[in-house]
Amino acid sequence: MGRHACCFKQKLRKGLWSPEEDEKLLNHITKYGHGCWSSVPKLAGLQRCGKSCRLRWINYLRPDLKRGTFSQQEEDLIVELHAVLGNRWSRIATRLPGRTDNEIKNFWNSCVKKKLKQSGIDPDTHKPLNEADGGEDRAAGKGNKASESGEAKLAPPASGNPEHAVLQPIAPLMSMLERNQIGRAMAATEEPCLPRSVESSSLSNSMNYMALQHASRSSNCGILNQNMPLWFAQNCRLLDMIPELSYYNTPSTPSTSVELEPMPAGLPPDASLLPFQYFEACNTSNSSASSGNSSNGVELQSYSPFLDSGIFPWSELLPNKGAEIHVEGEPEDLKWSEYLNGTIRLTDTINKQSRCSHGISKGEKHTAIH
């Protein structure tokens, strides 16, 4: 279809919106809501197509828009979400209240991409550039189905050996990990949204890779410092809380594409909203780990490639394997130790996210109406 039917009508204005048009649209929607977009221009007295009105409202006139420059936290979040979701800007935008998909897309294309490249990271694959140039870059190139559909490809260094890891600055990712933002960002993900076919070992290696880089940096000499075991445990644990990442059920097959398991029967409809309930404690060898650890009658998956990739005795790093999660505290104040000790109440996190993404009122209406 492409162009909306109303766009074929004559005398429809195109291009930048005038202040008068903005006012008309704003007044109309404020009074009556938008209803059917195709009827909005007529009702509002505008010579625009409905599509154009919708876009103008969503990207500019909506009162809950944040505008302004992106904060470092937002930037970090975008990078990490892009690594998981790819170019699904609308999905990413749902994690950044007050930001539009268009805004994020522009920010990515004009700023973040460049920064990542300068840091030696391929913005498409989130891999080191020198690797992206290699054999695998065909996967990221044009004509690649996955690439075109916006699927992110997480593939860290081929070798999981820290000595072989190419240490590149990935400050945004690491700083976010350190601030627990992945967990919070992903906690409200509606459904497992990674492509069904993803290299699971790449995901795990990616995190290993990130961790190793962090380790290298934090020790200033490429040697793990004494805090690393905890750090590793924390982040690896966290990944299992992310439904997109925890949903793989083939922990040990290296470098093979795997099909995601379907949602287990009996899972509550919104179970994917409960990532923290949908994991157990990271010991893949213990297939009975789910027993006695099911929340809402759900048998929890046992999977953690991150912990069994062979670099570290991951499982040994995790205290309270299979700890039941319950809570007491505001998510913002969550500490890693709380994750590890199982003292987080997931619903708090989700409710918080929910509050953020709905009914956002900043009290500040943007003033950019020309």
Add this chain to the structure above:
DNA sequence: AAAGATATCAACCGCATAAAC
């Protein structure tokens, strides 16, 4: 100060898909 290069961002285009008929 002027010209060209680069960055930014609003808006459009076309496709996919859901909903209505």
Add this chain to the structure above:
DNA sequence: TGTTTATGCGGTTGATATCTT
């Protein structure tokens, strides 16, 4: 069930602003 209409999304374009030479 097939067709038409409406909506949403991501890619792309073009105008404007800013920077560099």
